[in-house]
Amino acid sequence: MSLADGLKQAAFKMQPSKEELARSSRLRRRRRTVIFERAAAPVLGAILILIWELVARYSGISEFVLPQPSLILKRMIADCPLLLTHAAVTAIEVVGGFTLAVVVGVAIALTIFYSRLLEVALYPILIAFQTIPKIALAPLIVLYFGYGWGPKLFLSFFISFFAVMVATVVAFKSIDRGYADLARSMGASELQIFTKIRLPAALPAIFGSMKVALTLAVIGAVLGEYVASERGLGYIQLQANSNFDTTLNFAAVISIAVLGVGLYLLLLAAERALMTGRRPSR
Amino acid sequence: MSAGIAGALVMETCFESGVSVQLQKLSKSFESAAGEELSALSEIDLRIEPGEFVAIVGPSGCGKSTLLSMIAGLERPSTGILRVDDEALTGPHPRAGVVFQSDYLLPWRTILGNVLLPIEIKGLDLNKYRSVADELLVQVGLSGFASKLPFELSGGMRQRAAICRAIIQRPGLLLMDEPFGALDALTREQMVSDLQALWMRLGNTVVFITHGIDEAIFLADRVIVLSPRPGRIDLEVKIDLPRPRKWADAHLHTQFHQAMVDIRDCFERRGILHAENLEQPAVQT
Ligand SMILES: Nc1ncnc2c1ncn2[C@@H]1O[C@H](COP(=O)(O)OP(=O)(O)OP(=O)(O)O)[C@@H](O)[C@H]1O
Ligand SMILES: [Mg+2]
Numbered sequence A: 001m002s003l004a005d006g007l008k009q010a011a012f013k014m015q016p017s018k019e020e021l022a023r024s025s026r027l028r029r030r031r032r033t034v035i036f037e038r039a040a041a042p043v044l045g046a047i048l049i050l051i052w053e054l055v056a057r058y059s060g061i062s063e064f065v066l067p068q069p070s071l072i073l074k075r076m077i078a079d080c081p082l083l084l085t086h087a088a089v090t091a092i093e094v095v096g097g098f099t100l101a102v103v104v105g106v107a108i109a110l111t112i113f114y115s116r117l118l119e120v121a122l123y124p125i126l127i128a129f130q131t132i133p134k135i136a137l138a139p140l141i142v143l144y145f146g147y148g149w150g151p152k153l154f155l156s157f158f159i160s161f162f163a164v165m166v167a168t169v170v171a172f173k174s175i176d177r178g179y180a181d182l183a184r185s186m187g188a189s190e191l192q193i194f195t196k197i198r199l200p201a202a203l204p205a206i207f208g209s210m211k212v213a214l215t216l217a218v219i220g221a222v223l224g225e226y227v228a229s230e231r232g233l234g235y236i237q238l239q240a241n242s243n244f245d246t247t248l249n250f251a252a253v254i255s256i257a258v259l260g261v262g263l264y265l266l267l268l269a270a271e272r273a274l275m276t277g278r279r280p281s282r
Numbered sequence B: 001m002s003a004g005i006a007g008a009l010v011m012e013t014c015f016e017s018g019v020s021v022q023l024q025k026l027s028k029s030f031e032s033a034a035g036e037e038l039s040a041l042s043e044i045d046l047r048i049e050p051g052e053f054v055a056i057v058g059p060s061g062c063g064k065s066t067l068l069s070m071i072a073g074l075e076r077p078s079t080g081i082l083r084v085d086d087e088a089l090t091g092p093h094p095r096a097g098v099v100f101q102s103d104y105l106l107p108w109r110t111i112l113g114n115v116l117l118p119i120e121i122k123g124l125d126l127n128k129y130r131s132v133a134d135e136l137l138v139q140v141g142l143s144g145f146a147s148k149l150p151f152e153l154s155g156g157m158r159q160r161a162a163i164c165r166a167i168i169q170r171p172g173l174l175l176m177d178e179p180f181g182a183l184d185a186l187t188r189e190q191m192v193s194d195l196q197a198l199w200m201r202l203g204n205t206v207v208f209i210t211h212g213i214d215e216a217i218f219l220a221d222r223v224i225v226l227s228p229r230p231g232r233i234d235l236e237v238k239i240d241l242p243r244p245r246k247w248a249d250a251h252l253h254t255q256f257h258q259a260m261v262d263i264r265d266c267f268e269r270r271g272i273l274h275a276e277n278l279e280q281p282a283v284q285t
Helices: A003-014 A018-059 A069-078 A080-114 A118-129 A134-145 A149-175 A177-185 A190-227 A235-243 A248-274 B001-007 B064-071 B112-115 B115-120 B127-141 B155-167 B183-201 B213-219 B254-269
Strands: B021-031 B037-048 B051-059 B079-084 B096-099 B173-177 B207-209 B221-226 B232-240
Touching: A018 A069, A018 B232, A069 A248, A080 A118, A080 A149, A080 A190, A080 A248, A118 A149, A134 A149, A134 A190, A149 A190, A177 A190, A177 B096, A190 A235, A190 A248, A190 B021, A190 B115, A235 A248, A235 B155, A235 B183, B021 B064, B037 B064, B037 B232, B051 B064, B051 B115, B051 B173, B051 B213, B064 B079, B064 B173, B064 B207, B096 B155, B112 B127, B112 B155, B115 B127, B115 B155, B127 B155, B155 B173, B155 B183, B183 B207, B207 B213, B213 B221, B221 B254
Parallel strands: B051 B207, B051 B221, B096 B173, B173 B207
Antiparallel strands: B021 B037, B021 B079, B221 B232
């Protein structure tokens, strides 16, 4: 190798190679994409709220019809204790109904999965139930459960368990038979096959259905409060309605949404905790 | 790497021999979705001696996998008797290990976790076997992959992990259903000679299903050829080439060649292989 070649190579070494440059710019681009993605939802939300604020303020629509977001926010701060107490009630109803939905939904899914007879017996009835508009049941539910926790828990549960049940049955059924055969060849009992193979395999699908169920459970609980209650964010809405207090009404609606998002985030955290060490999805 | 796989297994109980398998007039039929009877296997009579290596070849759909699942205790025979170690088989045999055509690694478990699955299921001491598993993984060239998830491995690597899982307990009966079918030729050759070394060390009984006639002859003491469905035993070829056999050398043996010719003849008679047309086309002048 000639001296000139050596020098050329040394000079080449000093500068970042083409690949290195490409890699760092790729990294930078990816970081930028991540930042954009993180910011997307808040920015869009802020724009929508801004438009709302401007429309409500300058179009001459009365506060009674469409209050400005800033007024709603002020009201939420002023009435914070009231909203919090009632939000706590709604939260308990949602969590209770949702938990029931998951437990009962998975339990029914298991009986359907393990028993062909129960499957043919139960499925049509469950589907028939599912087609009933739940709101149509509300008056009856009050008749049966009175005015306490009962109707809210029941509606919240009833409206959301179907999603969990169907998704769980499908998830259990779609596991390749070979996995069960493998476990059986190692001498596994049916219980072991369930805990070591079927349940972990179905877990992602079950969590997916729980996300749907949670949003439905919120709807169910508030529905229950509309029909019969002395407490809860739905009850606050009813009160606000009868007092022509649209701002409080909006404050309650937003509180419901915040409650829903908060519970959803908790569910996501639980999912992430249970799924550590798995292949990251997407 | 060859002798290593076997070396990795705990040898504290000095030498446990393989188990025998006996099939008497074993038949299996399925009911098709349309309700018709479909005969998959018909009156198989076969005795596999302890420590014997038996390869089974046959056309696709002739019932090889069905036969293996019955020996594994996963599927019940329709008629006939199946004995393992001279006892009628009622379920999976505790000393059997199975390697399926797909690796069936649990995607949420690490490779180590997958290899230890049988130990966990049988409630044995995980700590004792963890080092065995680690050592096995090193021997099959998967060192550094113990804590990886299956999706991070190639198909050949995954199948090697599946084999580690099947042999971690030193099965007296190793049942393999086209375990190397999905591997590239080089990896397959390596796995085949590793399997020979493993078997020579363990002295276990092996039932090995394959589509590869050369693979079958290379590995087996006896090659069983099944007829098209319903599968019956069409031909048995004893192979007594000296061991350890070397891939390149074995192919040069006249016995290897003769076995190859016999088995291919058998397939040709059944119309599964068509006689090769070696005549030169007439040259036009
Ligand atoms: N569970 C089942 N129900 C109905 N028929 C089945 C079932 N399992 C296998 N069969 C039938 O039995 C026959 C033998 O199947 P098997 O899987 O044993 O074939 P094979 O020899 O392993 O084929 P391949 O080499 O393609 O793997 C096939 O015709 C198949 O359709
Ligand atoms: Mg098969």
